[in-house]
Amino acid sequence: MTAWVLAVDLGGTKIESALVDAEGRLLPGSRFRAPTGGRSSSQQLETSAVSVIQQALGALPEGDEVIGVGIGSAGPITVAEGLVSPLNLPAWRDYPLKALAERLVPGVPAVLRMDGECITLAEHWIGAAPGEDNLMGMVVSTGIGGGLILGGRAVAGPTGNAGHIGHVEVGGFDDPCLCGGTGCVEAIASGPHTTRWAQRQGWSGESGEDLAASYAAGDPIAIAAVRRSGTAIGQAIASATALVDLDVVAIGGGFSHVTPDLFDIVREAIAKRAPFPFVAKVRVVPSGLSGEGPLVGAAALIHRAGYRS
Missing domain, CATH: 3.30.420.40 (ATPase, nucleotide binding domain)
Structure with a gap:
């Protein structure tokens, strides 16, 4: 059985x-x-x-x-x-x-x-970061979510929303967010928001898949859009690392696959924190899971209950 x-x-x-x-x-x-x-x-x-x-x-x-x-x-x-x-x-x-x-x-x-906590549990279990004690998982898709494992245990917070990296505000951006903030990383770097920004610059595509194809073809607006997204994500990760001293961030979600270059752009933004070695040291890696990751993480809430808060 x-x-x-x-x-x-x-x-x-x-x-x-x-x-x-x-x-x-x-x-x-x-x-x-x-x-x-x-x-x-x-x-x-x-x-x-x-x-x-x-x-x-x-x-x-x-x-x-x-x-x-x-x-x-x-x-x-x-x-x-x-x-x-x-x-x-x-x-x-x-x-x-x-x-x-x-x-x-x-x-x-x-x-x-929260889905961000689930994806983090999945990465810690069978994904990109088994055994890591200080980990953030991120989903970059329709929205941007996140979750935390600190000291080897998942951290949900009193309401369950700890790790909600999508609504950390980042510098240099004034995009309004549905949460009421301004310059939240989700309002800048999610798939739909990135494509809408590109459309406002004159790009004629409709979707994240279209943006990926335009980027691969060398379209300057698509390149600028992806660079804008990756920079915001990198700034958010650097800020989160400054707060809780992360070792690894594993990023998944549909829009994280727009181009492998996205990860290089994220890392470039973090590298600007070189005067703070404990921030610049954080490793950013692609998810070790397929699209099954969120479901695997939801199952971990039961199968690996000892890891959750």
């Missing part, structure tokens, strides 16, 4: 669910996806959530069991009440996602954490 965790990952464009075993492996045929999106109603979002959870449950092999539900959500969240309020999903404010999961999968524990 195999013990599975039903893992759920809620983001700005999709919600996914899958069954994950104690080695971090997804059960083939158990991964399901449904759309979310900023224009979705609360009912549409709930329908998508119910759909992926029920479909994943339906893939459970006979004789096996589900031992818990791990939920990673874009933030902000409220851990104590099990509520989610993803910035890019305005129809869900204080939505009881944990309670929904508990109704659909009764009799087992459900744990909710």
